Amino acid sequence: WGGGAAVDGDRCCPPPLQKPTPGLTADLQRQQEELERKAAELDRKERELQNAAIGGGATVNNWPPLPSFCPVKACFHHDIKGDIPHDLQKTVTVMYYLWMMSAGVLFFNLLGSLAWFTVNVDMGTHFGLSILWLLLFTPCSFICWYRPVYKAFRSD
Numbered sequence: 001w002g003g004g005a006a007v008d009g010d011r012c013c014p015p016p017l018q019k020p021t022p023g024l025t026a027d028l029q030r031q032q033e034e035l036e037r038k039a040a041e042l043d044r045k046e047r048e049l050q051n052a053a054i055g056g057g058a059t060v061n062n063w064p065p066l067p068s069f070c071p072v073k074a075c076f077h078h079d080i081k082g083d084i085p086h087d088l089q090k091t092v093t094v095m096y097y098l099w100m101m102s103a104g105v106l107f108f109n110l111l112g113s114l115a116w117f118t119v120n121v122d123m124g125t126h127f128g129l130s131i132l133w134l135l136l137f138t139p140c141s142f143i144c145w146y147r148p149v150y151k152a153f154r155s156d
Contacts, residue, residue, distance in 0.1 A: 041085075076147070083154045092153045099146040106134045 063078035077083075084092045113130035116123045 078150070080150075084150075085153075085156065088153050088156065092150060095146060095149050099142060102141060103134075103138045106130075106138055110134050 059077040061074040061077050063074055063076045066072060066074060080089055080092050080096070110127075110130040110133075113123070113127040117127040
């Protein structure tokens, strides 16, 4: 009869149960844990989507962190722990630190050019360019380099 059950007259008997081996049980347990993790991640993402739909999908912009009395408000939403999957958070954090380091290097370039300008007045061009580079390359590198990386890891 093809179902694997023994037929005894009009009665149908189920096939005998096989005792699972320890290796098979461990593999099934690992697969079950992985499926539960994936289900929990899907539930979390579903809740986030529902909350975004209820709240109009608007997130609070929190970067750059500015004092409340400042007339300019934050422009971007930046939350690595809340937006980025757990296994990619370290990578995005390293990218953020690299961007901060590049901004710091531009600032130290400004200080070095200022020191050089105070010693040799003919180096005013270097000082002016260091101001330009700091004011131009810091926000442009955030918008054109770090922000696309952040968005790519967030949507992955």
